Amino acid sequence: MSEMIADMVEIGRLPDVRMSFHLMGLHVRDVGPSWTYPSHEHPMYELHWVIEGDMKMMIEGQIYDQKKGDLLFIRPGIIHSCKSAGSRGFTYFCIHFSVADPAFSKELERRQATCYESSSPLVKELAPFLTELCNFATENKNRSLSAAKSMKMYAAVFELLGTFVEQLSQTDNFVLTKKELLASRIAENIGSSIRSSLLHGQVEDNERKFVQDIAESLNLSPSQVNRVFQQVYGKAPRKYMSEILLSEAQRLLLQTDLSIDHIAMILGYKTSAHFSRQFKRWIGIAPSVYRGTAEMDEGPPLIPPSPQKSR
Incomplete structure (x- = not known):
């Protein structure tokens, strides 16, 4: 037995991973010009992506004008409301999620609500994943997902969030105090x-x-x-x-x-x-x-x- 151990060379290992992840309210909606959503808050992060049209999001008194392709990030517990800003309404994609992981939370908690324009490097990197999830949500509307489809959805979400955090680090160039x-x-x-x-x-x-x-x-x-x-x-x-x-x-x-x-x-x-x-x-x-x-x-x-x- 000791000879077997002595002869073993480990060439790769990943750390043990235990992550509590909750995905909620992933949806695509088309709303009219008079649509509004009242002030509210929730204990989850939110990514809000405008697919078509214009909208206004008010976050703790500050107004963000979101146009086609813009992405808004909102932290948990932040009071916000939104409404249509154009004459023809708008279409949006929204994800609510929570991740009980210190490293991930550290990256997100240091950032206030931020709107990233469609032309920004961050949104350009995220657009393929956002589009994939939008299509997934549309194709499977009101359907119960099989185990295989659920795992594929989670894989797409984790690709999105991993790229999001990576881009935040590169874009904001933070040095931890x-x-x-x-x-x-x-x-x-x-x-x-x-x-x-x-x-x-x-x-x-x-x-x-x-x-x-x-x-x-x-x-x-x-x-x-x-x-x-x-x-x-x-x-x-x-x-x-x-x-x-x-x-x-x-x-x-x-x-x-x-x-x-x-x-x-x-x-x-x-x-x-x-x-x-x-x-x-x-x-x-x-x-x-x-x-x-x-x-x-x-x-x-x-x-x-x-x-x-x-x-």
Whole structure:
């Protein structure tokens, strides 16, 4: 046995990957000149691509004029509304998604809402993937996807998001500050903490003390951890943790036949009642309602708009 090991030369290896990914509301729509969508927010990233026509998107008081081919990126929790801007309406393609991955989140969280023109290098690189997904959505409208088609759709989405992040890095030419590097380490620690909690079923206990544990591991105070993370990611560490848990809960509800009691246990909640209360605080509906709506619609339900924040 020792001779076999000594004679073995490893010439390639990728790291273990465990990513919680949630894709929701991928759709293509044609709307009229009087169409509007009221102010709302959601706990997911959004890519909004205008295929034909003109529209106006208001994001936290700032107006973005989107024309044919322009792409708009919106972060979670950002209040926004939109309406037609032309006399003939417009056609758009929209993707809502969440990815519980520290490296990916780091790239996106440092950027505010941004509109990229159709002539920009970023949109030119993304256009083939956006077009492929538009065609996929159109061809499979109101159809239940087979396992093979679902995987092909995910592959196209990951190609899109991978290219998006790559282009953002090249276009914006960011150099991480010490504060951003520290926030990234905090995010990585949160991810590790959640993976450990899911493995050992201790989310409730961990939720109360994970900031303190991360602070100790980085030789910081809990207040420093909260302040640095808030400044870079735009949210508290506890909220970031809750978003990852929400994404995992939604995935389990939509992609498995596990009972809600079993899902609550996997997520580390001591009772399904506590998990149900927490899930309802997150998105306004109980997990049973969320799953039931998905089953009736044969697809993930849209999260109802949250009340508008005071500004």
